[in-house]
Amino acid sequence: MTTLKNFLLSGFDFKEDEYESRLQFILLNSILSILIVMLTLLSFIRHIQAQDIQAVIDLCAAFASLITIIITRFSKQSIRYSIPILLTLFYLLITFTFRNVGIIGSTWYIVLILGAFFLKGKKIGLFFSAISILAILGLESISDVKYTMFQYFYITIPIVLSMTFLYLYEQRNEVLNTLLKKQKASLEDEVRKQTFELSKLLLKSQELASIMKNSLVEIYIVDFETDNYLYVNDGAIKALGYSEEELLSMNICDINSSIIHETIKKFKTQMIQNGNAMNISQHTRKDGSSYGVQSFMHKIRYENRDAYVIFDIQISSAQKAQSEILKQKETLAYQAHYDTLTELPNRILFQDRLTQIIAKAKRNKTKFALLFIDLDHFKEINDTYGHEAGDIVLVEVARRLKNCVRASDTVSRLSGDEFLIILEDFDSKESVSTIAKLLVEALQAPIKFQDKDLIVTCSIGISIYPNDSEDGETLVKYADRAMYNAKNIGKNNFKFYV
Template sequence: MDNITRIVVVDDDASLLFATARILKSAGYEVTTAAGGAEGLEKIREMRPDLVLVDVVMPDIDGPTVCRRIKADPTLCGTYVMLLSSMQTASSQQAEGLESGADGYIARPVEKRELLARVASLLRIKQIQNALNESESRYRLLFQEMISGCALHEMILDPSGIPCDYRFLEINPAFERITGLTREQAIGKRVLEIMPETESLWIERYGRVVLTGEHERFESYSNSFNKHFEVLAYQIRERQFAVTFTDITERKKVEEQLKYNALHDSLTALPNRRLFEDRLDQTIKTTQRLGGQAALLYIDLDGFKPVNDLYGHDAGDIVLRDVAVRIQSCIRTSDTAARIGGDEFVVILQDVAGREDARRVSQKIVDAIRQPFMVSAQECRVGVSIGISLFPDDGNDPKILMKIADQAMYAVKKQRIGKQVQS
């Protein structure tokens, strides 16, 4: 697209028309002339010029009427209008001209230098306005098309100046899609009016942005929307702030699943060795702080290999899963059962009433596991050996407690009996 500035001059006075056109052409403008209002409007609609200079008083259609018709035509919204009049024109007529929407006014006679200066000034204004319009269009398009939700808010302060609510001023389509709130539901409304259950942390965080002027980036869960969001909030003017956000609920689910998988046995869903070691360390610290005793049970199945050999590994998996369920049925929810090896399990018993209490729970586990398992429509049985260590009687180091319980378990195996022993 070329950068030539197109100007249409409309005047019923031939001498003034051509004199004005000559001056403008000498400055490099592309100039078209019209001898009256009707002809001028026709050429203006055809050319869509940057600027129109039109005489105020003409016999067919006067200047203000031409101006009004230009301003009413949406295809000519970028066309500026400057009215030309004689010095004898009454001030009321000048006022009428400006009220018609004219962007400028020149009183004749006018010198070449003044005419060109006024035209150049008006064209600079048009250029600036075009740049602003283009910038606004770009940002409006970005606002409308962006994937992230975006909203403009006004913070509401209580009489003490403390943020207590905020109002929706504008939202984009992505906001509607992500949250399910429509423009009709949100614009002009307070968040506590729309969602009374909104957590205070949102108002507090946004309040800090408004009061300090510093942006905040954070992740948080919203009970109102039952979603996790990644949020950027920043101040745009006094008591107004903008928020862009992304729904990260699925990402959070994946992260939680990965975290769960890293800490749990995939077959039995029990805590794995890593989580067990953390739980044992925490149990020791808690018991040291509060007093009392805790017990560690080391559990190993007897006769499990023949189940795999006879019925296959799928059958073995069924038995292991069932063993995990039976162990959990024998302990409290505050205790921890974990699988740390092929057929090896451990149990942390918190707040036990001495060694005999640990033996009692161990015997429950033995009795539960001794019950037959159904594998491939057949019954099979496995035995179990359990070793016990007690904290703080047997030590206060996790590795020592594990070693003592492990040794006690192997002592049981050597005796070939299905019961627990303790060191």
């Protein structure tokens, strides 16, 4: 198969845009091969029939065809003159054959015309059509047989029709080729334009990304639903002292300690209604220091999700007055959300945290436990040793409670000697029991007050989300009931809500 292909293509390789030349080589070599076989066979037959002159002509034509095949292998350009030589040779062969076969042989002119149209196009095709008709009309001059007008008409009409059909076919191909070339040129021009525009957009995007990344202004992109950071620039990394990986594992509450869920919700509402929102807040660095920022927020789409971008600009020394107001605002906000004695979240902040944790648990299909803690014998200590002793006990209790749980868990002071703890993402009920037991044991240790050892224990009630309820207020109420059950059976222990 490879040898045949090599022969038909004269040993040349053709590119995709050389399809027409490739087809010409295949047709030329195919026709020449057939001619060589046929003419050799015909020469042998003529020799047997004692038509030696015609046999020699046939052998010469076969030899000329063989020479043409050899010549075409020298260069791709050789086909330009090889085809006209072939067509002329074929024409002469057909014409001289009339001497013996008469008008029947004229049908070979149709084959000649087909080859001329397909190999060299309509101009050469029309030329050989014309001289073929002339040869037929002059048939009597080279033959002893006389033909009627009807016979001439009968053989000439198929040739004229073949010529007409082939001419129209070539004309149609030219029109189609012209249209295809125009369409190809148009498509190539459109592709160049689109490529140029895309290159400009890509370059512009890369420039904008570089500007954002290297800007001294802190730029954050935040998930609209979870408030987790999706993107932070170098300005934010340098200002806060965290690594990019650390910041991308945090949310906006982690660096804005005074901000609460309701405030964030208010900003989101403003962004939905107006497209943007503004705020003045305090950022806390990794080393614990803080600084004031002016925040500009805009709602956007980022990585196929709803998000908002925050531009934080540090407040300069020229804005000291505004910074003082900011500090006062932050102080008031802190006092409104934290217990001043124990520095634990108060009831207001606890409710906000509980709302956020319920939303997170619903979204992630996880559980959390709510622990209601009430101190045993605290009233006796307060009445016996005074409020100073009571305050020391509360501060120490708060410290011990925080040490028993993870940093991600919430420990808050509800009021007086009542505390609430939210334990997130626990493995099982047994793990909650382990932590509750640890809390009970931690509070049993004496607390030093002057030269006295004050003994305080606790009773703990536990409710589970969503097993007991999916409502925050109900969970607190159920944990409170469980706590009283713990007190009723002897205090200094814990009970789950049942």
